[in-house]
Amino acid sequence: MSLQIMTANRLLGGGVVYLGENQEWTDHFAAAKAVEDNDGAEALLAEAEKAEANQLIVGPYLIKVERSDTGLQPLSVKEGIRAKGPTVEYGHGSKANSLGQAKE
């Protein structure tokens, strides 16, 4: 079975989050807990269901990742963009954007 992590969006802010090692939801892809067997995936799903029921997150799903020398890497372009944010500058350099607001 391939290496997987759990991702979702925060209910309140909509930002991308990952399920971390200590069942916390983190903004950081690198801090996600990776599993590679069915039991591990089931545990992530159970944790996500709980978080959904507690109005923390929305739309959880598992994504395939790989481990490289620099840590976990998403396999798809889409998950790479979800992890890092848009690849383009937006708003023609608007002031609010240049303040570098967090995803939330």
Added chain:
Amino acid sequence: MYRYDEFDYDFVQQRVAQFGDQVERRIEGDLTEDQFKPLRLMNGLYLQLHAYMLRVAIPYGTFNSAQMRKLAHIARKYDRGYGHFTTRQNIQYNWPVLKDVPTILKELAEVEMHAIQTSGNCIRNTTSDQYAGAAADEIEDPRVYCEIIRQWSSLHPEFTFLPRKFKVAVTGATTDRAAIRVHDIGLAIVKNDDGEVGFEVHVGGGQGRTPMIGKVVREFLPKEHLLSYLEAILRVYNQIGRRDNKYKARIKILVHETGIDEIRRLVEEEWNRIKDTALNLPLEEVDRINDYFAPPAFETLDATSRSFEVKRFEDRGFATWVRANVVAHKKPGYAIANISLKPEGEAPGDITDDQMEVVADLAEKYSFDEIRATHEQNLVLPHVKLDDLYDVFLGLQEAGLATGNLGLISDMIVCPGLDYCALANARSIPVAQAISKRFADIERQYDIGELKLKISGCINACGHHHVGHIGILGVDRKGEEYYQITLGGNANENAAIGKIIGPSFAYDKIVDAVETVVNTYLEIRDSAEESFLDAYNRVGMAPFKERLYA
């Protein structure tokens, strides 16, 4: 100008209060996401890749400076300092947080705006010609009928849960600038042989995974029967349109599978049953709404302006901008000024809060307080005196909004693509930015001439690639972004769906491929007057294919 009446005011206030309550219940856990999702979509709120996205309606693309200032305020206070104009003449905010959305809707309601009919399987915000009321080739102002359709379709109980979304576009001019033939229903205001004004009704157009050009279901519909005829079409669609497969649920599939003759028979049968009921449009009501769109107090001016001509001679930048972005107005001494939201290397359709304020100020001072949003993701000041054009240009230039590229290769329609959209397969914006940089030389763009390039990041075709003279479609090939090229599409009165030229190109090869297509055109055109589309229609796909895959 579109305006609320007391009915609109009440129902928008009610909707804002309802949605505020629904958001609260969602946050408290009284509503699940499955229960909440259709409610938020009915209020224009999507959940995209990185955040929520709020789509705000601009009915038929017409708005004023107070509304633009409110949009700027929302961008500044609740988002990241910018908004994104879309192909539906709407504006989207890409980063609102859920708890703020009811407050945003409340603020929008203060300036008679809302997010109703921007999402969901309902009759969406009706779109129109951005030059309505100003165009020299206009038979009648289409916004009058857009407004009538808006009043009829808003919260229409029978059509709130259609098989799929339903888009209507109206043009009142001989040149179709509203792409009506790729809408579920397209209405063209026409004159019959007796000189009476009515509608030519097209049905079953659309893009997406099954692109279709709409078919004429009725060549001439008297104006008073507009609503009964629309209701008959919608009723036939609602009753026999497919609901078993969302990819086959649009009316274009029904028209294609049933045949236009049978659809016409069914529609006419239903229409004959209902046409003399309350849906019959009283002409006094048309007149009343016509008054909303009464022409502004134009001055009687000479057709030419000496100061305008002098400035055009003195300032080359102004001359360039005028050449591309300024269009003839129906009134002597006035012009239509287009504001391109496609500066070199930037995200098409994006505009900052500060730029919105500048456009609002210019509209207020120089364009009778009117602004238009276009389906090509630009803005328009529809009524500017020739004498004032230079001041408008200087104001735009200072704000970085004076790119003179309208209708040229860098004036692309581009969907948000994989940088924002949860449905996309590939990025669109960086491809557009790279093309815009590659063709940055404005003289080269003029030499190429009119060229509509449109980019979609997936087969849903929000970037209208099917009707681009050059279309680019992002596809997923084993997790990698690839781009398919189509040629020969067209969105105007000679609408056509582009044809795929061949195998797709990798992300780092697509700009070269576009340049090869353009260079091939430059080599084969029979004169500088022959446009890309004309040349393609003359020679077909072969020479382009030969060069691209050599």
